[in-house]
Amino acid sequence: MTASITRRRAGTKSKAAAAGAIAVTGALLLTGCGDQRDKTDTVRGSGAAPLFSLLPKKIQSAGVIKVGSDINYPPVEFKKDGQVIGLDPDLAEAMGKVLGVKFEFNNATFDTLLTGLRSKRYDIAMSAMTDNKSRQEGVNPDTGKPVGEGVDFVDYLTAGVSIYTRKGDDQGIKTWDDLCGKKIVVQRSTVSHDLAKAQSKSCEKDHKGKISIEAFGNDTEAQTRLRGGGGDAGASDFPVAAYAVKTSGGGNDFQIVGEQVEAAPYGIAVAKSNTQLRDALRQALAFIIANGEYDKIIAKWGVKDGAVLKAVINGGK
Structure with missing residues (x-):
């Protein structure tokens, strides 16, 4: 979306710290999302989807989250043999399983992704996008002038x-x-x-x-x-x-x-008006951090040093 990371240079966390954080996250999920985990939703025969009820009704009905992405950025997202692969698609697939929906990646140039999100062409943008204040606030980083509505981010990796x-x-x-x-x-x-x-x-x-x-x-x-x-x-x-x-x-x-x-976080960009989807994505990320799927995916793509220990909204500066 290799050698190990710091994209914006996160120090390597100890295994003990990571294990502790995952245990805490797991406990929070069991406490805060107990209803969803006890009353498992099944979507279109796809199996258990414990967080499906957190999604906006429109996305529940569609069964799809439309993703804007620059699919030419290996190893984060790229095409091989006609298939979209990489760190972001793998994380999206894991989150999709617990949400009970598919993440549909749509290719576009990076500089048009936020415009596409604002025009509702996409539900989210996921493309190794750095979470920073200028994007959160919708301003040009060079001039400080507004360029459009800002976005919220669900942060999932740190890199430099x-x-x-x-x-x-x-x-x-x-x-x-x-x-x-x-x-x-x-x-x-x-x-x-x-x-x-x-x-x-x-x-x-x-x-x-x-x-x-x-x-x-x-x-x-x-x-x-x-x-x-x-x-x-x-x-x-x-x-x-x-x-x-x-x-x-x-x-x-x-x-x-x-x-x-x-060093700064990569974030999944969501329209500021779409807080329900943003919060569902944060819960899904927290879920796969807690159950270990997150660690498997970032290890697969060689970015373990950029791991986050919890799902955070707008952690960029």
């Missing part, structure tokens, strides 16, 4: 941003300061894009030469540009950069340089 270069050709780049006077490729409207713009202003202020930024509709296009020599470096979320380093060209195309920065 990494710089990567062609393998064996790091151009002396180790930190963001080293990008002054160089060219970087990024995905449009991402935190990596915001960081590059902010760093370029800092470079100009220090008379070191601005950064030339080329932004693309998806991260794969940025990687292709860098691979072909069209930039000095790229930047993206650590899970994505690490996956590209591991898989592109059999591991011979790229390398990560320096440390991750801007």
